[in-house]
Amino acid sequence: MMMTGAEIVIRCLQEEKVEYVFGYPGGSVLHIYDELFKQDKVKHILVRHEQAAVHAADGLARSSHKVGVAMVTSGPGATNAVTGIATAYMDSIPLVIITGQVPTAYIGQDAFQECDTVGITRPCVKHNFLVKDVRDLAVTMKKAFHIASTGRPGPVVVDIPKDITAAKCEFDYPKTIQMRSYNTVVKGHLGQIRKAVQLLLDAKRPMIYTGGGVILSNAADPLTRLVRRLGFPVCNTLMGLGAYPAGDRQFLGMPGMHGTVEANMAMQNSDVLLAIGARFDDRVIGNPEHFSDVPRKIIHIDIDPSSISKRVKVDVPIVGSVPDVLEEMLRLLDADKAKPDATALADWWATIGGWRGKNCMRYEAKSDVIMPQYVIEKLHEITGGEAIITSDVGQHQMWAAQYYKFEKPRRWLNSGGLGTMGVGLPYAIGAAFANPDRPVACVTGEGSIQMCIQELSTAKQFRLPIKIISLNNRYLGMVRQWQEMFYGSRYSESYMDSLPDFVKLAEAYGHVGIRVDRPEDVEPALRKAFIEHKNELVFIDFRTDPKANVFPMVAAGKGLSEMILAEDL
Amino acid sequence: MRHIISILLENEAGALSRVAGLFSARGYNIESLTVAPTEDPSLSRMTIVTSGSEEVLEQITKQLNKLIDVIKVVDLSEAAHIERELMLIKVRAAGKDREEMKRMAEIFRGRIIDVTESTYVVELTGPGAKLDAFIQALDGSLILETVRTGVSGIGRGDRILKV
Numbered sequence: 181m182m183m184t185g186a187e188i189v190i191r192c193l194q195e196e197k198v199e200y201v202f203g204y205p206g207g208s209v210l211h212i213y214d215e216l217f218k219q220d221k222v223k224h225i226l227v228r229h230e231q232a233a234v235h236a237a238d239g240l241a242r243s244s245h246k247v248g249v250a251m252v253t254s255g256p257g258a259t260n261a262v263t264g265i266a267t268a269y270m271d272s273i274p275l276v277i278i279t280g281q282v283p284t285a286y287i288g289q290d291a292f293q294e295c296d297t298v299g300i301t302r303p304c305v306k307h308n309f310l311v312k313d314v315r316d317l318a319v320t321m322k323k324a325f326h327i328a329s330t331g332r333p334g335p336v337v338v339d340i341p342k343d344i345t346a347a348k349c350e351f352d353y354p355k356t357i358q359m360r361s362y363n364t365v366v367k368g369h370l371g372q373i374r375k376a377v378q379l380l381l382d383a384k385r386p387m388i389y390t391g392g393g394v395i396l397s398n399a400a401d402p403l404t405r406l407v408r409r410l411g412f413p414v415c416n417t418l419m420g421l422g423a424y425p426a427g428d429r430q431f432l433g434m435p436g437m438h439g440t441v442e443a444n445m446a447m448q449n450s451d452v453l454l455a456i457g458a459r460f461d462d463r464v465i466g467n468p469e470h471f472s473d474v475p476r477k478i479i480h481i482d483i484d485p486s487s488i489s490k491r492v493k494v495d496v497p498i499v500g501s502v503p504d505v506l507e508e509m510l511r512l513l514d515a516d517k518a519k520p521d522a523t524a525l526a527d528w529w530a531t532i533g534g535w536r537g538k539n540c541m542r543y544e545a546k547s548d549v550i551m552p553q554y555v556i557e558k559l560h561e562i563t564g565g566e567a568i569i570t571s572d573v574g575q576h577q578m579w580a581a582q583y584y585k586f587e588k589p590r591r592w593l594n595s596g597g598l599g600t601m602g603v604g605l606p607y608a609i610g611a612a613f614a615n616p617d618r619p620v621a622c623v624t625g626e627g628s629i630q631m632c633i634q635e636l637s638t639a640k641q642f643r644l645p646i647k648i649i650s651l652n653n654r655y656l657g658m659v660r661q662w663q664e665m666f667y668g669s670r671y672s673e674s675y676m677d678s679l680p681d682f683v684k685l686a687e688a689y690g691h692v693g694i695r696v697d698r699p700e701d702v703e704p705a706l707r708k709a710f711i712e713h714k715n716e717l718v719f720i721d722f723r724t725d726p727k728a729n730v731f732p733m734v735a736a737g738k739g740l741s742e743m744i745l746a747e748d749l
Numbered sequence: 750m751r752h753i754i755s756i757l758l759e760n761e762a763g764a765l766s767r768v769a770g771l772f773s774a775r776g777y778n779i780e781s782l783t784v785a786p787t788e789d790p791s792l793s794r795m796t797i798v799t800s801g802s803e804e805v806l807e808q809i810t811k812q813l814n815k816l817i818d819v820i821k822v823v824d825l826s827e828a829a830h831i832e833r834e835l836m837l838i839k840v841r842a843a844g845k846d847r848e849e850m851k852r853m854a855e856i857f858r859g860r861i862i863d864v865t866e867s868t869y870v871v872e873l874t875g876p877g878a879k880l881d882a883f884i885q886a887l888d889g890s891l892i893l894e895t896v897r898t899g900v901s902g903i904g905r906g907d908r909i910l911k912v
Contacts, residue, residue, distance in 0.1 A: 298763060303774050307817040310762070327817060360912060361759050361820040486811035489804070 185314045185345035186211035189278065192321035193222045195353045198249050200225055200240060200613050202233040206253025207293060208280025211345040225613065225642060228634035230257050232606040234264020234277060234335075235632070239603075239610025241273050242593045243568055245398060247329050248273070248610065253280040255293030258339075259300065263600060265335050266304035270597025271419060272396060274333035276324045283343040284312060297339045306334030314347035319354055326357050331364035332484040333396055368481065368500030368508060376479040376496045377512045379452050383477075384524040385531075386412045387450035389435060391464075392419030392596065393457015393482060393502050400424070400589040402506035403456065409513055410520055412454075413532055415443035417464050418581055419596040420457070426585035432532065433541075436464040437734045438578045442535040444732070444740040448474060449531075455480045457502045460491045461597075462736075468492055470739030481505045540732050540745055541582060550699050552576065552651045552724040555706075556583035559621060559649060562706045567591070567619040567647075570607035572628030573599045575657035578730040580623040602631030605648070609635060612644040619647065619710060626652040626676055626721075636689040639717050647709050648719040650682060653726040661729045665744075686719035695721045751780070752806055753825040753832055753902045755910055756795040759818040760786050764793060767816050777801065777809050781834075781877075781899030792820070792912065796901045798877075821910055829905035836873045836880045839894040843867040846891055857883045868893065876900075 183191065189212050193201065202225045205213045216224050227233045230252045237248030248268075252261045258279045268275050282291040298310045307327050309320045317340070324336040380386060394403050394416075400423045407414045407430055415435045416423050424431055433440035435447050447453065447465070453476055458464070465471045468491050479496040480488045488497040498505055543553045556579050559567075569584050570593040571577040577594055586592050593607045608622040622629075629650055639646055651657075659674040683693030692713050696705045702722065709718035731746040758764050765784055772779050780798040787794045799809060806824065813822045825832070842850045843866070854861055854871045857879070863870035873883055877900055884895065904910065 299766070302763075302767060302770055312762075359817075362817050484815065486808065486815050488811075490808060493804075 181351055182348050183351040184211065184215075184348050185317050185340065186215040188314070188317050188349075188351050189321065189340065189345065190215045190219060190222060191351055192318055192353060193249065194219075196247070196325050198222055198247070201249045201251050202227055202236040202240075202610070203251035204230050204233055204253065204257060206257050206280060208254035208282060208342045209251060209278075209345075211342065212251065212278070212280070224251075225609070225638065227606070227638050229632065230260035231264050231602070232609070232632050232635045232638070234261045234268065234275065235603045235606035236610035237275055237277075238264060238268045238273050239570060239593055239607030240614045241268075241275060241610070242607070243590050243611040244614035245590070246614065247325055248275045249278070250275065251278040253293065254282055254297070255295045257293075258295055258297040262300060262304065265301055265337065267595050267598045267600040267603060268335040269304045269306070271392060271595065272333050273335065274328040275335040276321075276328050277335060277337045279337055279339045281310065281339045281341040284341045285343070287341065297337065301337045304335075305337050308337035308339065310339045311341070311344050314344050314349045317344065318351060319357070322354050322357050323359065326359075327362065364483065365499050366501045366504055368498040368505040370508070372496055372498045373505060373508050374512060376454070376498060377509055377518075379477055379479060379496060380410060380412075380454060381518050381520050383452035384521060385449060385451040385528045386410070386454070386520070386525075387446045387452070388412050388414040388454045388456065389417070389447060389458055390414065390420045390423050390456040391417045391458025394420055394423040395589045397457065397483070397502040398589070399457070399503040399506055402503050402510065406506050406510055409510060411525060412520070413446050413529070415439070415447065417458055417461070417596075418594065421581060421592045422586035422589040425587045427587060434581055435740070436461075437466070437736075438582065438730050438732065439734075441538045441540040441732055441743060441745070442532055444734065444743060445535045446532055448740040450476050452477045452479070456506070457482060459487045462491075465492065466734045466740045466742075467737050470742070473739070538745070543746065545699070546725065547699060549725045550696065550702060550722055552579050552653070552722075552728050553583050554699065555649065555651060555702055555722050555724065556580055556623065558703050558706055559623070560584045562703070562710055563619055563621065567621050568593065568611045568615055570594065570604045570611060570620065570622045572604035572622075572624040572631070573601045574625050574628060575653075575661065575728070575730050576623050576625045576628070576651040579651070601628040604628060605632050605635045605639070605646070608646040609638055609642075609644060612646055613642075619645075621647040621649050623649045623651070625657060626650060626654065626679055626682070627656045633685070636686065636691060636717070636719075640690045643715075644717060645715045646717050648717070650719065650721050651724045652679070652682070652721050653724045653728065654679065655726055658730070664729070666735070682719055682721040686717075691717040691719055693719045693721065695723070697723045750802070751798065751800050751826065753830065753900060754797045754799060754809065754813070755823045755825050755902055756797065756813060756819055757787075757821040757910055757912065758793050758795060758816075759820065760791050760793040761818055764818040765795075767818060768795065768797070768813065771812055771816065772799075775808070775812060777805065783899040783901050789912075794910075796899070798900050820912055823904070823910050825902045825904055828908060830902050830908070831905060832876050832900045832902040833874055834877050834880055834900045835898045836883070837870055837896045838873065838884070838892065839868055839870050840887065841867060841891040841893060842869040850891070853883070853886060857886075859883070
């Protein structure tokens with residue numbers, strides 16, 4: 181059947197069972213928007229800024245294991261989308277971003293709303309395409325979804341010139357796709373897996389460290405079984421929270437710059453470290469030289485070979501899909517009926533118990549000012565730990581990660597790699613569409629929330645009952661914290677002057693706004709938001725202690741065992 | 750250490766910029782880069798001369814393999830291989846220099862492919878070091894222009910890079 185390029189785009193989205201497209205129309209995508217109008221299978225969510233379109237698609241993907249889809253126009257539409265694309269790229273989130281382009285004949289002529297989208301996005305996409313012939317469109321769309329969702333996932337941009345969306349050809353959507361240049365490994369090398377299992381069984385001070393890869397590959401279940409089978413300690417990175425239940429005894433918390441003492445010390449002092457779907461990021465292991473000072477054997481499971489031995493030399497690399505490799509490990513352990521060294525493990529747990537005894541997450545509650553940690557603890561309590569929590573970037577992000585004990589995967593959405601302020605609200609929008617029956621809360625600050633505040637309008641249009649938990653300390657808190665600790669308390673441009681009245685602002689957008697100044701009002705306000713106003717968006721402006729800092733802290737360039745604790749100051 | 754990396758990739762628009770962009774984004778060196786389609790016009794063969802430690806080379810190889818358009822990557826310098834580069838060099842060839850230039854070209858097994866009253870263009874093929882040696886051997890003031898293709902390489906014997 182002959183179809184226009186625009187029809188083909190929509191048909192491809194239907195074939196891929198795409199439910200929601202987050203986007204913003206403009207000249208170059210008008211044909212596509214016209215086709216969108218003529219059908220009702222693919223629903224379009226009109227955002228208020230293209231950056232938020234990509235973040236929202238990203239939030240949907242993170243919270244659902246589906247490919248997120250965004251659509252923007254050429255030129256500024258595409259450039260606005262770049263931050264969203266780079267954010268998704270750094271965290272390996274599967275997205276397909278459709279960008280309009282000026283007509284083929286105008287490309288390179290500095291046409292109105294023209295930019296070199298493929299060139300601009302090249303360094304921050306898994307792959308991108310410029311479609312120059314309508315006959316390539318369907319197969320390109322198929323490739324885009326295939327590439328985005330397989331292997332190490334990532335965003336794929338499909339740039340479509342306007343004349344291609346008007347041109348006609350026969351529509352035939354391929355069921356499967358083979359690319360000679362793109363084949364992803366799934367099964368890990370059995371010999372390597374055997375070697376890894378033996379190392380784990382012989383370990384005296386084992387440690388398991390898991391990252392975003394476990395979440396992305398839906399491997400929380402085999403991970404939990406493996407950790408319990410071995411009886412080893414485990415930590416989840418910022419991107420990996422929820423992969424292992426935070427309430428479990430074997431869970432040591434989050435490692436890294438703001439990780440727990442027990443997680444960091446166990447990472448540093450382990451003799452065998454099993455890294456799964458993690459990448460030894462600078463915010464996780466601190467100074468790599470310091471980290472390598474202690475001799476240890478490292479086993480690294482990752483789908484992406486380039487993540488292995490990138491920052492830290494690995495002894496047993498295993499390239500493969502995390503769940504497949506973990507299942508294989510479990511199978512080998514069961515077949516051998518092998519058990520780890522119980523005596524050594526008991527000693528190791530005793531040592532870990534000592535670190536745990538530091539109680540590093542303790543904070544001083546105050547009667548006259550709201551401590552941000554307290555708000556997160558109450559949020560956890562009132563939502564029963566069942567909410568999807570999105571965050572922006574800064575102190576509030578760390579507090580949310582530290583104090584909202586994530587028991588399940590895909591409940592914690594944040595920009596870990598790029599550290600993009602402004603993602604919280606659009607992530608919550610995407611998550612709310614993907615999980616209509618689950619409460620969604622956006623933990624943010626008065627700085628971050630203003631970076632995508634216009635999306636309050638989108639949330640109103642689609643009646644999304646998101647709860648915005650704003651920890652308002654009148655400072656760009658993380659900047660302030662670094663300035664206090666490393667820049668002689670010279671608070672250069674970190675004070676947030678002339679803040680809006682967030683209650684009135686929320687109301688202006690048609691939402692409910694609540695301001696909370698006193699600790700005793702925290703819980704009632706949260707109850708009001710989650711129970712009384714269950715079906716509405718509620719913006720809670722918590723006035724928190726401006727002096728509160730995030731601890732423990734490993735200063736940039738320092739080693740994992742060189743933590744600063746709250747009591748040290 | 751110097752390495753010669755051979756890449757087989759899809760002959761698609763933008764494939765070259767993906768490779769070049771990767772090198773600049775990740776801070777890898779490119780000493781030279783050559784690329785052209787192969788006997789199969791849907792494929793391009795690229796040769797990159799780079800340098801770096803073993804760890805850096807491992808990353809370069811992995812990162813190249815990660816590019817969607819890249820089909821195969823081989824570090825030619827890991828085993829027996831042949832490298833060749835073509836240079837066209839325009840030299841002043843007047844008076845007493847004229848005979849000397851011709852002799853030099855012959856010594857290096859170059860060919861004179863353009864002749865005017867006062868200049869020659871010499872075509873010279875060989876490993877990069879040989880081309881360097883030729884330039885060194887000439888009186889610098891007589892060199893008017895040089896253009897080099899960069900290294901192309903191929904494995905010896907049955908080392909074959911093919912889809």
